[in-house]
Amino acid sequence: MSHTAHIPSHRKPRRSASKLAVRAGVAGGVLSTLAMAGTASASPAEPKTESTLEMPVLDMDLAAEVSSAVTTAAENTRLAAVEGELTAQEESARTGAAAEAKQAKEEAQKAAEKKAKEEADRKAEAERATRASERTSLKTTSGSGSGSGSATAPQGTGTVTAPATGSAAAIVNFARAQVGKAYVMGGTGPSSFDCSGLVQAAYRQAGISLPRMSQAQSSAGKSVSLSALQPGDILYWGSKGSAYHVAVYVGGGKFVGAQNPSTGIVERSLNYDKPTGAVRVL
Template sequence: MSHTAHIPSHRKPRRSASKMALRAGVTGGVLSTLAVAGASGAANAAEPVTQTIELPTLTTDLSTQVAQSADATQQAAANYQLQAERDEAFANAAKQAKKDQAAAEKKAEAKKKAEAEAAAKEKAEREAAQQAASRSAERTTLAATGSSTGTATTGASTASTTVAAPASGSVGAVISFLKAQVGDAYVMGGTGPNSWDCSGLVQAAFKQAGVDLPRTSQEQSTFGTPVSLSNIQVGDILYWGGAGSAYHVGVYIGGGQYLDAANPSKGVVIQDLSGYPASGAVRAL
């Protein structure tokens, strides 16, 4: 016996027969399992085995949920498409409205401009008619004044005249200026203030009325509106020679008389038209 056998804590517990038998059985079972596994492994190594995995079958509730989700997705896509189409239609409508508004404004502006032009034209025509009537009355007055104050002679003699007070209006300004130059010398190329040639005197006279005549008698014979000699009025330009090739010009002052820078021997005079008939006439006023 061991020298510690009498001490209880140092004694080894005895194993019962049943525990030993259980352990022997477990050990044998493990060895048998390993043997079977080894044999199975060897068999598997010798011949591959194909294994089929079956997916679980969807239940009725899950199928319904999937279908509803697909429908919702499709509906959302349809809603997005509809909204995009609406947005595009709205943008197109806005663009068209802007174009229509611009066209309407342009049309209104054109109409307003046309109305303004028509009003301006009507006003100009009315003023022109009033001015024409005023000039006609003025010419009548000037013609009567010229007949009563002027005594004209033809040939080399100098005409004597009493210059009337300046008449109002453009025609009156022209006639008054011309009569104020009576007695001045004739000088070829003269443009005043004390000597003139025929076209230089006529040009200076019409400048008093704000009319810029060309310089030469040829050009003056085609300036303005042609009038027949039977319809001439005070202030009309008379020319001798052809229109565009005239060699002399003067101004009709009424009463069958005209005023011109005749020649070096006469100077600026008033003459009787019947003594030296003109070839034609133009109206610049």
């Protein structure tokens, strides 16, 4: 016993049996409740129902499909590359062909210009070489022609030393009367002519109709030798039937022709530009 137990104010009050019983009941209820809660919490939770999406089942070999797709893609890529290369080669070939054609054209044009220049130089040289002899011949024929009875007219720069009568005289006189006029491609007179236009117009004076082109005129009559020419014969250069130039023989070893734009219509010696052949229409 405490040393203060004999003092009433310091004594602990005694608990009655009824109060202890109530407290025991409350404690038991609490413990029972806790036990039930524990039991409830220890029991497994009811599983939740979850909804899932079912994927379609593929009835194919996916690996084989992927491999096939890769192979197809690779083949398409290869074919596209081959096609591109072929296209590039074709384009290169077209470009190369065009360049070669252009170069060939330029070379042909240069060759033609060179040939034309050489031909012009050759004719110019021949003309210079025969100019002196022509002057001498002109003086001689002029002097002898004044007393001759030949049917020629003193026109142009030359005269006909061989006799020309009838239709031949009409042809020769007309041709010589045109000397000095201009050469124009396609010209048929009266102020300008080309080679076949002059021959056609000269023969028209004799009432003879000739073809327009030199090719046809070169085969209009019978062939004659250059050593047996007569005034009015048609001289041609090139092959018979495909001649590229014609003129009128006026006698005395001379011809009148529409030569080119630089010389116009002239009277020249056969030695100036020897013809290939001759035909006689009269």
